[in-house]
Amino acid sequence: MTVSIADWFKETANWVFILLAIPTLLGAWRTVTSNNIVRSVLYLVVSLGGAAAMFLSLGAAFVGWTVVLVYIGAVIILFLIGIMITRAPLGMKAELSHASNVRMPAALLSLSMFVLVAWGLIDAFSNTAIEPFEPTPTSDIANLIFSRFVVPFEVVSIVLLAALIGGIALARRDDGGGA
């Protein structure tokens, strides 16, 4: 099933998509370019929030809310704590990025990456429509995780445990004082 450009703009869902895509991309853009470190991380919130909303619009409610909870709730806090503890330069500072002689080739690289993949995607899928869909029932995902995907699930749990132990081992002071 294909969609012509004119039909595409008639669909309300697509306007919602545009409204979500713009802040997502702008947030991402400011995340990687902002010269204020705290703002940069807060823009990341905007971008990830946009991504989460996109998941919701696709019907993947559980994934969307997980992104909100895990990323926006926990990971961003971690970032902010990291910034505070490492006493990163707060306020407007010009030295968060490398100089333009790094930025230009990097921009070139990213752009060519984007063009290449975008070209491939358009070539392959052009205007293939997504079928009308039902929101994914969370109970289905739960059942699948604990049956079909139980092994990856266990592996992930072990990785998380290892990360927990590793994080503690890395972050604790070895000065032996112990107070």
Add this chain to the structure above:
Amino acid sequence: MTVVQFALVGTALFSLGLYGVITRKNAVLVLASVELMLAAVNINLVAFDVYLQDPLYSGQIFSLFIIALAAAEVGIGIAIILMIYRNRQSADVDELKAMRG
């Protein structure tokens, strides 16, 4: 809706994240850029999962796994940055040249 529109947003996010990873000097911001790239991957996974109408919801479930791993990665990453900061009084990636071959 088309599948390609989501895929394109994902690609754009990925490229922006790549740009950030290469250009950012502060290690925390490098990590943030990596998070952008992972979010891009998740968008792709979920979009194609919906497109393929997978009865097993593989894409969504694996995006959940990626979220879990990304959280672990950030935790470890921040811990490493803390340790580097403690040793060098700086979180600039420029300082980390010990991996020189």
Add this chain to the structure above:
Amino acid sequence: MHLLASFASQIILAAEEHGGEAGHAAEPGITSGVLVEWAWLIVVVPLVAAFLIAFFGAKSKFKGWLMAWLSIGFVAVYGTVLFVMNATEGVLYSGHVNIATIGSFELEWGWMVDGLSIMMYFLVGVVGFLVFTYAKGYMEGDVRFTWFFVSFSLFAGGMLVLVSAPNLIQLIVGWELVGVASYLLIGHYWEDFANVDAANKAFMVNKVADAALFIGAIIMALSVQSFRFDDIIDVVVHGEAGPLSQYAFWAGLMIFIGAMGKSAQFPLHVWLPDAMAGPTPVSALMHAATMVTAGVYLLGRLFPFYIDVSGLFGGDVRNIIIVIGGLTLFLTGFLAIVQDDIKKVLAYSTVSQLGYMVAAMGAGAYTAGLFHLFTHAFFKALLFLGAGSVIHAVHSNNMSDMGGLRKYMPRTFWTFVVGTLALIGIFPFAGFFSKDEILASMQYAGAHGQGVANFILVLGILGAFVTAFYMTRAVALTFFGEYKGHGEPHESGPWMTWPLIGLGVFAAIGGWVNIPGVYTGFTEWLATRNPLTGMGDHHAESFNWPLVFITSGIVILSVVIGWRIYGKDAETQAERDSFRIGGLWPLWQNLYFIDEFYMRGIVRPIKGAIAQAVLWFDMRVIDGVVNGIGLGAIKVADGVRSADEYVVDGVYNATGAATGASGGVLRRTFTGRIQQYAAFSFVGVIVIAVLFIVL
């Protein structure tokens, strides 16, 4: 407390439910009851003890030894009770608890209580109990006394997990537990790098075999759609052609390779002599009841598969098994002759005896193989503990530092002699009956269609000669002649001598449970109680008299020859060395032409040529292969590193030089190295993608 109670009730429910399933075996005379149903305690108690000792052992009474001793004592008592029950009424039971259901796959933890596993419970319990008792005396004052008993309990517990397993998964769990515990125990004195190397070697060799076992188990489980032994044997017994018969050869071979590793079969035996680096009680337990018996046990557990009555399954593997067993028993016996370290003599001896067991399994002699396992456990543990007692007194492993110890250590001496007589198979000690049974089975198999068994029979008889020879040598050099070490050796304390006496009793009379034509209880306990384990077993109904006389005659001849060479000349170190040096004392040599005849006619061909050749093969070829693999890995790593150094850096430097020459724009691009790598990798991705598109 609620949790515990509900867990217990769940176990009982599951057991009852399963009891119904296993009901088809509930024939008259087969009993079960609360004792049988609670047999899982045998497995759990040592493991719990290991944990408790790890956490509270150092502060408890006797620094954790008491806990370990009581737990293994519990196993010994429980095992004996089950053994007696099985002997008088017969026991057949299999319980399980469902741990997790993953899709259609059920992960189960269970406990088999049938003739085969009861024999192992009994062995691990009784031998383990005596060894643990002995270890109290032997390890006294050791730096890591408590830790030793943690690993030791884990070792016994792992073996019990293995032998109680009703499915392949649990068996592999126990298999690996035993492997890990053995690693800890062999490397107990890790301050010395040689011991660490030995532990690593044991672990590596076992891992190679374990990989094969794992592959075999997966092939088998996938083709039967079940990990349970019952289901696998069921398919075999019904002789259904299907996936299992299609992949039977590879499944059987892979599982046998796994058994070869644990049971130290040629050419995977190289780890076992090195495993002597551990404390002597470890060697005793490892060589007798745990670890090395695991492979033979596994062959016994899957015996109907290998015996292959229907001709569809592992019958082809059987000939491989008998040949490997035969080669092992024959070749490794010679290695024991040239050793000076008393523990290594016994170690090669164990390898050789394991060869007998495996060969018996390959010949279709289920009872004979397991019977030898049973008797061997007692006398080999006895010999090791005796050797440990000697080492404890002399403070050296080398027999050149010993001699004349019979005067100083009478109890050790007499028990060691009993163990020796049992090992070489002198009537009426234990080894006589089991070895004779194996040889009789070989003869039977050779006469009934398995031609290669005739050849192995000859090797087996020659092996008996070699066995008697090196044991005579060991006894002569250790206990006769004059003492050559330092200080005044003294008999070990009661903690060490009483276990020797206990094992000595078993070594003397342990074979009487299976005398062909007189009393064959052992056969009955193992083979006929559970119709699924002993199927296709051939058991000798009466003595094969010509064979008995030939073997006994050869053994006695060997003892006489050995005594002539080592008994009289063991007076001093110098005289004994004269055999090796030769021609140093011409006059003396002229006085003993007979000795020279022995030396030229027997000792040198055996000791000089064959044994050295085998030792050479062992050390150069097999160790060479192992070392070669290690070296290869190092070379590869070096190659990667130089590729990294020269190629990658070269490319980087070349890029730098080129761009530096052309204005240095690109070179200044990459200031942060990690990010530079990331950028490079993505450049690579793009290049590859473009290449794919273009091509």
